[in-house]
Amino acid sequence: MPLDPQIQEVMALVAAQGFPPTHTVSPEQARANGQARPRAKGPEVSGVVDRTIPGPDSELPVRIYTPVSTGPFPALVWFHGGGWVVGDLDSADATARFLTVASNCVVVSVDYRLAPEAKFPGPAEDCYAATEWVAHNAASINADPDKLAVGGDSAGGNLAAAVCLMSRDRSGPTVGFQLLVYPVTDRNFVNESYTSNAEGYQLTRDGMVWYWDHYLQSDADGANPYAAPLQAEDLSGLPPAIVITAEYDPLRDEGEAYAHRLEAAGVSTTCTRYDGMIHGFFGMAAAVDKGKQAVEQAASMMQAAFSTPVR
Numbered sequence: 001m002p003l004d005p006q007i008q009e010v011m012a013l014v015a016a017q018g019f020p021p022t023h024t025v026s027p028e029q030a031r032a033n034g035q036a037r038p039r040a041k042g043p044e045v046s047g048v049v050d051r052t053i054p055g056p057d058s059e060l061p062v063r064i065y066t067p068v069s070t071g072p073f074p075a076l077v078w079f080h081g082g083g084w085v086v087g088d089l090d091s092a093d094a095t096a097r098f099l100t101v102a103s104n105c106v107v108v109s110v111d112y113r114l115a116p117e118a119k120f121p122g123p124a125e126d127c128y129a130a131t132e133w134v135a136h137n138a139a140s141i142n143a144d145p146d147k148l149a150v151g152g153d154s155a156g157g158n159l160a161a162a163v164c165l166m167s168r169d170r171s172g173p174t175v176g177f178q179l180l181v182y183p184v185t186d187r188n189f190v191n192e193s194y195t196s197n198a199e200g201y202q203l204t205r206d207g208m209v210w211y212w213d214h215y216l217q218s219d220a221d222g223a224n225p226y227a228a229p230l231q232a233e234d235l236s237g238l239p240p241a242i243v244i245t246a247e248y249d250p251l252r253d254e255g256e257a258y259a260h261r262l263e264a265a266g267v268s269t270t271c272t273r274y275d276g277m278i279h280g281f282f283g284m285a286a287a288v289d290k291g292k293q294a295v296e297q298a299a300s301m302m303q304a305a306f307s308t309p310v311r
Contacts, residue, residue: 004276023210042097074147081154083211102299135173157183
């Protein structure tokens with residue numbers, strides 16, 4: 001279907017800001033440009049706390065969002081997008097708030113280290129450490145350690161998928177649900193969605209090449225399942241999943257391919273493509289109806305996975 005009119009409005013606003021394409025600037029400038037963009041506000045929640053937790057090599061900043069009702073709540077460990085190079089707690093703030101309200105979960109948003117200063121596997125190890133911390137310290141944040149989910153958008157979806165693989169392989173925390181929003185799952189720039197959506201829809205093929213080049217230490221890392229989950233030989237024994245994709249997104253096909261692989265491996269999986277949408281729409285819930293719809297679908301799936309009614 002054609003681009004959604006609300007998405008067209010958002011794209012026009014972004015274009016009017018005049019920022020250069022990400023792949024034409026340095027990581028430092030890309031971060032500064034990202035911070036300069038207007039950010040929608042999310043809904044009010046009962047509490048928001050910034051703190052640090054132990055990471056593999058240094059303290060990790062996290063932001064913890066608590067719902068209005070009575071806990072203990074399920075916990076969602078959330079990893080922001082940004083190609084492993086840009087993004088922070090503030091860029092994820094509105095999405096984390098929408099997820100907190102819609103899912104009635106404690107949301108722990110993780111400010112993992114960024115590439116190229118911290119290349120693979122640094123960001124993935126940070127996210128795994130954060131998930132371990134939430135599992136072991138759930139009571140301290142009014143969460144239920146037996147109701148643990150991980151999720152993220154774009155590169156954050158990649159990291160969430162990697163955390164599930166790592167947790168399975170390392171006999172780590174029991175993750176009960178994974179929320180993968182247009183996840184990066186493979187270093188492949190030639191599939192149909194990359195070809196048809198290479199330019200003109202915010203995220204570009206050249207941008208993704210730039211992100212991968214900054215994230216990986218070598219081309220060989222592109223075959224590592226913790227960097228490219230679609231490369232995993234075995235996807236069995238992973239948590240139930242929802243995979244959300246967008247029609248006009250270079251990452252559409254690899255996200256859907258990962259969903260099909262999960263399903264074939266016996267993992268309960270829901271895959272929903274939002275027609276007329278572009279990469280990033282999930283974070284536009286304040287302005288785009290289908291963004292809000294996708295958040296509500298994800299929240300409903302989490303609630304069902306944990307059999308936790310909204311109180």
